[in-house]
Amino acid sequence: MKSEKAAAYSPEHAAFLKKLENRDRFVTIARYALLILLIAMWEILARVGVIDSFIGSSPVRVAQTVARLYAAGDLFLHIGVTLFETVVGFLLGTALGTLIAILLWWSPALSRVLDPYLVVLNALPKIALGPILIVWFGAGVSSIIAMALLVSLVVTIMSVLAGFNEITGDKQLLMRTLGATKMQIFTKVVFPASVPTIMNALKLSVGMSWVGVIVGEYLVSKAGLGYLIVYGGQVFKLDLVMSSIAVLCVLAALMYYGVAYMEKRLVSWRYHS
């Protein structure tokens, strides 16, 4: 399709497009090459003994460990547990965070009263609340989800609220000249205009949910990737630790791109031109 289009352009423009295309291709190739290079270096250094594979593991040992976990039927159990906790924590954090942001937008007085509390909650390392969560929610999945929720909640509230407030000043006048109620101002202008901001907030909070879940699993868990990492560390099986981290990388990336894809779909009106 690109070449079809290029025919209509001047040779200079075609050359320009070609250059852009080449540069894009270079970046893509360089990305994969770097990954392959890093993995290859790791393996080679482990084989020649520069890296002690007992404490540094190696790509082949990671692959073997993952395969062993899969064969034992454990791999998807651990992935499933962690993924479930993260998704639930993320969705709860998003829903609750957006809801609280709406309340704070609605009542500037409430927003001013609660502002210092939000600031403190945001600054507080949420892991400090771990023991409390365990006592309140029990040593299990609920505590971990609560931790994921806590870690992502304040960030979501603050960034979504900032988005709402940014829109409000500008278009509020128009809506008031049309005789809109506050509810209409919110549903017809403030919320739809904030969709891009909300989606950006989600990209942030999806990462936060992973932090919360892994921290939660460090504190209390019987299964999950965080559990495998802690367990592997305790029994000095670095292969297990590295494997879990590798799986975690893949999952976190997939979830991020999932949200980013959703963002692109939802805010397609921004690209109309």
Added chain:
Amino acid sequence: MEDIVVDINDVSLIYHERSGETPAVDHLSMQVKRGEFVSVVGPSGCGKTSVLSLIAGIIEPSSGSVSIDGFKPGYMLQRDHLLDWRNVEGNILLGLEVQKNLTPQTRNCALGLLDTYGLSAFAKHYPRQLSGGMRQKVALIRTLATSPDVLLLDEPFSSLDYQTRLRLSDEVYDIIKNEHKTAILVTHDISEAISMSDRLLVFTRRPARIKNEHKISLSRGDTPIARRKAPEFKDYFDVVWKELDVGEV
């Protein structure tokens, strides 16, 4: 007796802020008759826009009374404020939606306005695909779609380049006369005010009072651009220019 559409009676308005108070309007009285096109000119920041907001009922006067009994205001702002995520059709229906008056009839009426004023081909376009002049016309149709009796125009052309501004003021003038609307135009552009209105009010510096009033009668021209060529045009201009007392820049 002629119909009075807008009746402002001894109105004062004071803005309050933490840092102090600002009197914006000072014992102002004015009336606008049905079908009349009245312009308000005044130094910038003199409280012209506040008067429109008072008429529209967006703000309450500190004292005095504003009445547009039984007549419906329609406000057109300096900027078009079109919603990027709605196409032209969605934008012009916004007022009807907000006022819970979106029926097949009112909808057809709004689309009819789009057709009459040459924008029906753009109904499915998004605001960012339109030129500044077209966007402002869509904003006007959004206002007209709610069938207001009085149009409040707050420097609606000031964000446009000169050629577009002249052409659009011709078109808007046409639209307002066609639809038999009463209009109040606030502007700092003396020529624009003289070329469009039946009556022109000159405001003082803030707090706004009426300094003088001119009935505009030009010997020829039936569009703002043509009216600019009338021999009396520059006389009005000179008088109003002096009254505006722009002073040192």
